[in-house]
Amino acid sequence: MERELALELVRVTELAALSASPWMGRGDKNSADEAATEAMRRMFDSVSVQGTVVIGEGEMDEAPMLYIGENVGSGNGPEVDVAVDPLEGTDIVAKGLNNAMAVLAVAGKGQLLHAPDMYMEKLACGPALAGKLSLKDPVRTTVEKAALALGKPLSDLTIMMLDRKRHEHILTELREAGVRIKFLSDGDVAGAMAPCFPEAGIDLYVGSGGAPEGVIAAAAIKCLGGEIQGRLMPDNDEQFERCIAMGISDPHRILTMDDMVGTGDVIFAATGVTPGEFLGGVRYLPDQRAETHSMVMRAKTRTIRHIRSLHYLPNKQLYRK
DSSP states (O other), X not given: OOTTHHHHHHHHHHHHHHHHGGGTTSSOHHHHHHHHHHHHHHXXXXXXXXXXXXXXXXXXXXXXXXXXXXXXXXXXXXXXXXXXXEEEOHHHHHHTOSOOEEEEEEEETTOSOOOOSSEEEEEEEOGGGTTSOOTTSOHHHHXXXXXXXXTSOGGGOEEEEEOOGGGHHHHHHHHHHTOEEXXXXXOHHHHHHGGGOGGGTOOEEEEEEEHHHHHHHHHHHHHHTXXXXXXXXXXXXXXXXXXXXXXXXXXXXXXXXXXXXXXXXXXXXXXXXXXXXXXXXXXXXXXXXXXXXXXXXXXXXXXEEEEEEEEEGGGOTTOOO
């Protein structure tokens, strides 16, 4: 993939974030998501790729745009897989909380896992722990290994997880181990990425979340030099058969980074909608301007670019408030 593609993709996430931001704190997550999705789809028409959505807003009969299998891009340029979450954290925006983002990932055709819409058990870490942990281990063993590898006591370890009732058994083990726990209300992609940023102060991300979000997070983590392992959690025969139909022959096996995002190049882009661990949110300024904070990364070079942009909103033809 051409490196010039990175800036084109940032323009896509910027417009999605700008379009979702006016809904912040209004209690209407559906309108926020619709605004971000429509904006992302419109801006994709200008991107020089022949893209196919492999992770998106649902099946064709569930989503009017950015559905799985939809062709996006200008029709010129490389053939690529596209994974999108126009608004990662719809409830976050509705409630005016932190860590909402517009995110997307692009990889060579056939690289991204067609993850079914179900839960995935996840273990994510930063570069210092990559290759040293296993999802096969009980969570108590995992945190003990992490503390040993990092050279610090368990009491200094900070674990991030979604605040969900289904995590009560994990929470009990972590409390008994004596580690610190930081809960997320939502924002599964941001949570899995957090251990890769020293400034976030997070050592591990554990627990279950959406499988599509796991693949998007894997794209980001590959660019950051960290690691994520996943295991699908089909809870009935229909979901099990869906995994098989999507090419996952053993739905219960541990999925590696290579399984989720392939071995080739990946580009990941994100723009903050509300302030978070490593991205600022959209800021409205005088004179009809708005500031966005974005991040774009490429796995091949492991270059991380932070882009702060000032937008004069009346001149953004595709922006609809």
